[in-house]
Amino acid sequence: MNFILSDVQHGVMTLTLNRPERLNSFNDEMHRQLAEVLTQAERDDSIRCLLITGAGRAFCAGQDLNDRNVDPTGAAPDLGASVENFYNPLVKRLAKLPKPVIAAVNGVAAGAGATLALGCDMVIAARSANFIMSFSKLGLVPDCGGTWYLPRLAGRARAMGLALMGDKLSAQQALDWGMIWQVVDDESLNDTARQLATHFASQPTFGLGLVKQALYASETNTLNEQLDLERDYQRLAGRSEDYREGVSAFLTKRPPVFKGK
Structure with a gap:
């Protein structure tokens, strides 16, 4: 299955995270497909802006925990390997990409899905969207750049509260805290995000x-x-x-x- 849909129009590459039945949560194959498409974005000079969104009712629910079940022998999974092999390279590539990267957050962004969105250069969110630093609910540490981006976007006190509590943060609250660029009505999200991406694709x-x-x-x-x-x-x-x-x-x-x- 194609877990990453890509489309290039007018200098904009739109990447759609495409596992809607799993709220677009990441598995290893989805990571591999995303890495492959990012290589095209890096190498193709006609692509001048990257737009990332999700299929269905979510942006991304983070890591698919079905891929992280404890080994039947009782051995603990090496989550550090997943971070090192997949999430860290993803964060670095998006930050290094010499083109604007826009996240159009169309629904829930949880765990690594939230930190992925907040790691983009600009974030536009649907009014019904929300961000959840759900790592603490599992006894984990925010990854995908979470501990780096959160204090810089929200300040130390709010970052600490978000990371320790793991509570839902509405799109409007994220906007009020200066963490994202814009909140729009749900039905306007796609058009607004594409207009911004198309604008960037015509700029220097x-x-x-x-x-x-x-x-x-x-x-x-x-x-x-x-x-x-x-x-x-x-x-x-x-x-x-x-x-x-x-x-x-x-x-x-x-x-x-x-x-x-």
């Missing part, structure tokens, strides 16, 4: 990729290190075709036509 992709990397680097850089990084990235951006096109369009008072180079 090379520069957007540098913006993304600079903001991630600022989380650990000193001010002096970040100033040096801004200098270096601005030098690269100033040599791009998109910068020349942007300046030319401004001076001739016409709309720019960016090629993402």
Whole structure:
């Protein structure tokens, strides 16, 4: 079965997590299919924005626990291997991708599904959607970047409460706390997310990729290190075709036509 549906239109690759009967929870094959599609997104310069959503009534319920049953012999599963082989590479690839990544959260996002969504560059959520850090209910630690993203998005106190309590957080509350970009009515989610993705696909992709990397680097850089990084990235951006096109369009008072180079 195709657990990841992919579609490319107008420079936007839409990835749909496609295990609706399991609330799009991850199993190993779904991880492998997602990794394969991400390789296309990385290599294809015509893809200038990535949009991730879920099929059915959920965005993603995290890890499929049916794949994590305790061995009949009583041996404990090595959950660290799953994190190392699947979730960590996924988080790193999305962060490193030099193109905007948008999550359109259409329903429940729980466990690794919640942290996957919050690890995207921008999050648009349906009004009925919610986020659940359900790890603590199983005696586990937030993974898929959860312990890194949560304090930075929500602050330490709220991150601690979310991670320890494992309670449901509504899309509106996540917006009020500054954790996501936008909340829209359920019926408007797809159109709103696609409009934003299509907008990004027409923008100076090379520069957007540098913006993304600079903001991630600022989380650990000193001010002096970040100033040096801004200098270096601005030098690269100033040599791009998109910068020349942007300046030319401004001076001739016409709309720019960016090629993402």
